Amino acid sequence: MLRATRFVRLGLLFFGLPLAAHALVTWQNTDLSLGWRSADWSSTGTLPAAAQMPEAMLRVYCAPVGGWRSIFAVHCWVVYKQAGAPAYERYDVMGYSGEPIRHNRFPPDGRWFGNTPELVAETTGPAAAAMIPKVEAAIARYPHGDAGDYVIWPGPNSNTFIAYVMRQVPELQAALPSTAIGKDYPVEGRWLDWAPSRTGVTISLGGYAGATLAWVEGVEINVLGAVAGLDLRQPGIKLPGFGRIGL
Template sequence: MTFLKAALLLFVLFFLLPLGVSAAVYAARGAGTDWWGADRSSAGLLPPAAASGAVVRVFAAPTVRWRGIFAVHCWIVFKPEGAPAYTRYDYTAWGEPIRMNGFAPDGRWFGQVPEVVFAADGEAAAALIPPMRAAIAGYAWRNLGDYRAWPGPNSNTFVAAVMDAVPGISLTLPPTAIGKDYPYDGRWLRPTASGTGLRLTLGGFAGITLGWVEGLEVNILGAVAGIDLRRPAIKLPGLGRIGMRGPDGTGLPPTVAAAR
């Protein structure tokens, strides 16, 4: 009984309480009001395409309406050197799941300003683009009806799969990127994207991740709580990462931020 009480207390503190706080913040800011007419214009987070070299970005922003209480939507943007425009890829529930250039590359997601969760420029970005393109072209869950908001495959599953295909990228999606742990390739036990640990997932419904870059993450019904010792921080459902961020303040891993 003592063990069960302790487990219940931890569940309340690290899962239910953070979700309650996130719901209160959502209600206070009225994030779901008039979502159909919300601003989707550029947030000014990218340099002018014509004036920059190769660029790779992964963005995340709270999802539409009440789902924004606990989840973010992630998408990929890249531009080879010399290209006159950026290319954006989303994975969505409407139309063909893989949507190219359906929105402004760094556009607000139904009024919410996105966060940069990965960035690379110049030669570092140029090396990433070919394997990213190949992973997008070969993504298995690309047919009508494949999208599932929970537990996946969803937008975050798509981004995780594409970035997993890029060697040495060491990307960690936000803990609020529900669906990132869905076994898109059928493997329930696999190395983490950084190659520094292992991820066990029970069909995306539950799981555990342990890695030097990823830290410790516990997944219960898609909600993730955890701790990062490498860059001290806690990860909470709904609230995301709280603690030390990357050298440039974006929350990027130091190895990635240094390449910018």
């Protein structure tokens, strides 16, 4: 009984309190009433025009989702172009009607529900040129790309898709934010697998709970999609709602 009480207290300390605090911050600083039609989806102007970027480029963006879900979750997508290409290619997964994988539905560096995206991974030049075919192959063979496959929680959702793509390109050596709910959903059904960076391992119980121990991803405990943990490579803590806080 005493041990169970300790687990409850730890859960409140590392999961409940951060989520409550972030809910308060979000409520005070964000317009949660914005709907799909009223939100700003325009380009942030932070990505050079494709013609001004002659070399290959690969990026992963994440931005807070809309409404009350912005309290604890972000939406992620991938953008790339080969050397000399006249335009960028953007791929997202969305849970509306039809097939979930969407190509160039929004500007490559566009806002998401009015929120400015964060650049979480980037590579350019020959390294990007070598990775892009792997990204394209991963998009083509994503196992949950048919209509009806999308599940908002625990997955497979938009972040599951990007985590899957990154897992096929481990040389990118990047990690999605801990607030990317769905990133730990086991796409291929394995409860034990390499972390996307292949610098450690991850355990997932159907996306409902799990843990990751890896140099790039750090130490993460996942409870119902909320993640708490430590960043080892760039020292910091990870809290539900807030994400990574650098030390």
